[in-house]
Amino acid sequence: MGLLSKKDLKLITDPLADNNPITIQVLGICSALAITAELKASIVMSIAVLFVMGLGNLTISLMRNIIPPKIRIIVQLIVVATLVIIVDLVLKAFAYELSKTLSVFVGLIITNCIIMGRFEAFALANGPFRSFIDGIGNALGYAVILIIVGFFRELLGSGTLLGFKVLGDPIEKTGVYAFGYENNGFMLLAPMALITVGIIIWVQRSRNTSLIEDN
Amino acid sequence: MGLKENLHNISEKVKGTKLQTTFGAIHTLFYTPKETTHSGGHIRAVDDLKRTMTMVVLPLIPLLIFGMFNAGFQYNSAVNGFSENLSFFSTGFWNFDNFWIGFLKVMPLVLVSYVVGLGIEIVFATINNHEVEEGYFVTGMLVPLIVPIDTPLWMLTVAVIFGVIIGKEIFGGTGMNILNPALTIRAFLFFAYPTWMSGDKVWVTGAVERVNEIAAGANLDAISGETILGGLAQGKQLIYSTWDMFYGFIPGSVGETSTLLILLGGLYLLYTKVASWRIMLSSVIGALVMGLIFNGVVNAGWITESSKFYSLMSTEFWHHLLIGGLAFGIVFMATDPVTGSQTNKGKWYYGFFIGFISVMIRVFNPAYPEGVMLAILLMNVFAPTIDHYVVQGNVKRRLKRLKAKTV
Numbered sequence: 249m250g251l252l253s254k255k256d257l258k259l260i261t262d263p264l265a266d267n268n269p270i271t272i273q274v275l276g277i278c279s280a281l282a283i284t285a286e287l288k289a290s291i292v293m294s295i296a297v298l299f300v301m302g303l304g305n306l307t308i309s310l311m312r313n314i315i316p317p318k319i320r321i322i323v324q325l326i327v328v329a330t331l332v333i334i335v336d337l338v339l340k341a342f343a344y345e346l347s348k349t350l351s352v353f354v355g356l357i358i359t360n361c362i363i364m365g366r367f368e369a370f371a372l373a374n375g376p377f378r379s380f381i382d383g384i385g386n387a388l389g390y391a392v393i394l395i396i397v398g399f400f401r402e403l404l405g406s407g408t409l410l411g412f413k414v415l416g417d418p419i420e421k422t423g424v425y426a427f428g429y430e431n432n433g434f435m436l437l438a439p440m441a442l443i444t445v446g447i448i449i450w451v452q453r454s455r456n457t458s459l460i461e462d463n
Numbered sequence: 464m465g466l467k468e469n470l471h472n473i474s475e476k477v478k479g480t481k482l483q484t485t486f487g488a489i490h491t492l493f494y495t496p497k498e499t500t501h502s503g504g505h506i507r508a509v510d511d512l513k514r515t516m517t518m519v520v521l522p523l524i525p526l527l528i529f530g531m532f533n534a535g536f537q538y539n540s541a542v543n544g545f546s547e548n549l550s551f552f553s554t555g556f557w558n559f560d561n562f563w564i565g566f567l568k569v570m571p572l573v574l575v576s577y578v579v580g581l582g583i584e585i586v587f588a589t590i591n592n593h594e595v596e597e598g599y600f601v602t603g604m605l606v607p608l609i610v611p612i613d614t615p616l617w618m619l620t621v622a623v624i625f626g627v628i629i630g631k632e633i634f635g636g637t638g639m640n641i642l643n644p645a646l647t648i649r650a651f652l653f654f655a656y657p658t659w660m661s662g663d664k665v666w667v668t669g670a671v672e673r674v675n676e677i678a679a680g681a682n683l684d685a686i687s688g689e690t691i692l693g694g695l696a697q698g699k700q701l702i703y704s705t706w707d708m709f710y711g712f713i714p715g716s717v718g719e720t721s722t723l724l725i726l727l728g729g730l731y732l733l734y735t736k737v738a739s740w741r742i743m744l745s746s747v748i749g750a751l752v753m754g755l756i757f758n759g760v761v762n763a764g765w766i767t768e769s770s771k772f773y774s775l776m777s778t779e780f781w782h783h784l785l786i787g788g789l790a791f792g793i794v795f796m797a798t799d800p801v802t803g804s805q806t807n808k809g810k811w812y813y814g815f816f817i818g819f820i821s822v823m824i825r826v827f828n829p830a831y832p833e834g835v836m837l838a839i840l841l842m843n844v845f846a847p848t849i850d851h852y853v854v855q856g857n858v859k860r861r862l863k864r865l866k867a868k869t870v
Binding site: 428429430432433434435437443450 | 615617618621629633651654655656657658659
């Protein structure tokens with residue numbers, strides 16, 4: 249990687265695993281639970297957050313020396329809100345059905361704790377390039393979990409992946425349904441998303457015991 | 464050399480290896496080992512966990528056998544017509560034909576429940592290097608009793624895996640769980656596969672096939688095979704007499720139908736002091752109070768026959784104890800010492816709300832006819848809170864007394 253130094257690369261790889269915004273910092277849980285019933289929605293949500301976080305971190309970092317500290321939260325909110333509205337309008341224009349599935353949760357990216365957290369913790373203190381990388385990295389960390397959860401919820405809950413009937417047709421009784429398999433309706437409910445995230449956290453921490461918090 | 468020495472020798476041989484927990488468990492299952500348990504859910508009593516668990520499993524066995532007879536009885540009733548007003552010892556119910564049909568359907572449920580559940584217990588005990596605890600013996604017996612007879616075995620397997628791992632093991636195993644594991648398993652089935660857990664096709668074995676046969680033109684004298692709660696929620700007339708409900712000759716989950724046997728089992732649990740009489744009594748009171756309120760509403764004329772709640776609300780208040788799983792839940796699940804309230808005063812609140820909320824869910828939410836499962840799980844979650852306020856209330860009262868004395 250000639251483009252990124254080792255230190256910069258860490259900004260991307262860290263949030264993917266050992267400093268994941270969802271499983272380690274436990275931020276941005278609400279949207280992870282709400283929209284992961286379908287893989288497609290998870291992917292679109294991830295792209296939306298990727299866009300907002302990358303550009304948001306970049307913008308805040310560029311303005312970091314001229315933002316008066318007392319009103320920095322307001323400035324940050326305006327930046328996020330602008331970017332989120334762009335995403336929302338693009339979705340409404342080009343993927344209307346999907347934007348209905350995601351409903352308020354695109355708008356609620358504004359309040360996604362990961363974004364505000366990275367603005368506060370990173371963009372305000374670092375240069376534009378590093379901030380941009382950091383935003384991308386954290387958004388990817390968020391995306392990884394969303395896609396894993398979305399994959400399992402859609403596969404086990406609806407028997408489809410991205411809308412394709414990978415397990416066969418439940419009404420025609422083809423594929424695995426011929427053997428009496430049934431879709432697990434519980435996977436489509438929010439509690440199961442929480443349990444799935446919990447299981448990911450469990451697996452991650454038992455593989456890397458240094459992540460276990462003492463209490 | 465008998466089995467005992469063999470087992471003992473194997474246990475000694477594998478001591479210190481990964482297999483120790485597995486063989487230790489088998490050894491303990493058949494014979495009383497020299498060592499007794501040192502810690503766990505029984506900590507409040509002098510009994511060890513094994514005795515407590517055996518005491519609960521014993522009264523469940525008559526229910527299991529009754530469930531087998533009833534499964535066959537319901538099947539024959541659905542095919543040949545329902546015979547009303549049988550006495551409890553009637554051979555129309557207690558015959559081998561009925562038993563064998565039920566035995567073939569119920570035994571697989573029992574086996575799957577125990578094999579899968581104990582398998583997970585052993586795996587976790589091996590990983591964590593502790594002894595296999597007896598906690599699953601009761602859960603494993605409860606599970607086949609509270610599911611519909613036609614539950615597919617793979618679904619039960621998935622649910623048991625979920626219930627034991629997420630409901631119990633992640634909290635630290637027996638004695639540490641917040642929710643009753645058997646009810647967690649049932650709740651999982653209920654939300655994951657609702658078509659197999661409610662409606663009119665699951666309570667009598669082979670109902671789906673019979674519907675197909677009737678559609679194909681077979682002349683079967685079919686009773687619908689709905690539970691009483693399901694029928695009432697749709698405002699149907701009941702064909703069962705009060706005695707049928709009390710004896711348990713009604714459709715329902717395998718072991719929950721016979722209020723008579725549950726009552727005897729409950730008395731046995733009270734006699735052996737395994738279960739808390741406070742929880743049982745207050746649950747019954749709670750259910751009756753809610754039933755009386757509904758009856759009062761109907762008598763006052765606030766609810767007319769046009770309302771969809773009418774037939775469930777106008778059910779006589781004490782009938783709620785005879786139908787559905789309320790009696791079973793109160794006697795065998797609400798009284799679980801691990802997940803229930805621990806303080807004596809807390810037990811009154813805990814039990815009262817279980818009865819109260821069960822009947823409320825039954826009447827107001829026809830989509831969830833079996834409210835007792837949800838009510839017990841809800842109160843399981845609130846039990847520590849109730850205990851906290853009871854303890855704090857006690858502390859406050861005594862502080863006040865201390866102050867009054869010193870002033």
